[in-house]
Amino acid sequence: xxxxxxxxGANLTAIYRELVGDYPKFFKMDTLSKLGFLLSxxxxxxxxxxxxxxxxxxxIVFSRNGCxxxxxxxxxxxxxxxxxxxxxxxxxNIVAGxxxxxxxxxxxxxxxxxxxxxxPLIDAIVRQAFQDRITRDAIVAxxxxxxxxxxxxxxxxxxK
Amino acid sequence: MENLINELKLKIIDSLNLDGxxxxxxxxxxxxxxxxxxxxxxxxxxxxxxxxxxxxGIRLDSPSKGKEVFRSVAVMAQYIADNxxx
Numbered sequence: 033x034x035x036x037x038x039x040x041g042a043n044l045t046a047i048y049r050e051l052v053g054d055y056p057k058f059f060k061m062d063t064l065s066k067l068g069f070l071l072s073x074x075x076x077x078x079x080x081x082x083x084x085x086x087x088x089x090x091x092i093v094f095s096r097n098g099c100x101x102x103x104x105x106x107x108x109x110x111x112x113x114x115x116x117x118x119x120x121x122x123x124x125n126i127v128a129g130x131x132x133x134x135x136x137x138x139x140x141x142x143x144x145x146x147x148x149x150x151x152p153l154i155d156a157i158v159r160q161a162f163q164d165r166i167t168r169d170a171i172v173a174x175x176x177x178x179x180x181x182x183x184x185x186x187x188x189x190x191x192k
Numbered sequence: 193m194e195n196l197i198n199e200l201k202l203k204i205i206d207s208l209n210l211d212g213x214x215x216x217x218x219x220x221x222x223x224x225x226x227x228x229x230x231x232x233x234x235x236x237x238x239x240x241x242x243x244x245x246x247x248x249g250i251r252l253d254s255p256s257k258g259k260e261v262f263r264s265v266a267v268m269a270q271y272i273a274d275n276x277x278x
Contacts, residue, residue, distance in 0.1 A: 056213070057231035059212055060208065060231065116239060117208045117239055118209060
């Protein structure tokens, strides 16, 4: 099973420029979504037939702090002008949507906020996603970023 | 005009929180919206309207006007140069 990670505090823009470079929407994303986006790029960039719409791949993201870092940024913006650009990332499941939009995945997407990294629980939740007779594999990620400069970010593909 | 274009690019990056983007990443004539250009969407129009009003004293009352003005950085800069009140 291929597993990828991004070290805490790494320069995400530099990784984007090296791996992708032609998806400017990246710059709009909050740190949680940037991490999820880059992790998924590391996992699927060599996929055959990439960008062909498909329903059989799920995207399931886990974290502890959800989108808290962006929530704080948005709350600060409310002191002046509440930023719509920040507001759109004040949901922890947006990262799963960003990955799906990029890759044209049309299957299951979900995001869970857990007390802590709990691999047996994560595996159990992912197994449930395979009960629908459509999902054949899943991009699974643990992305926890309590701030914009520190995080744990790892992802893998789980096959049914 | 070139100075205004560069200033505008910096303000767009700041207003839209395009963290990590530089003015060099924005082509003067590339569409601001859609996948072919900067990748902005309807939510970002609000930020651009506020940017125009706060920095240049320009008030856009009609959404259709915004569609025309926000076609590219170059078009936006020309509109600002022609209509700014501050």
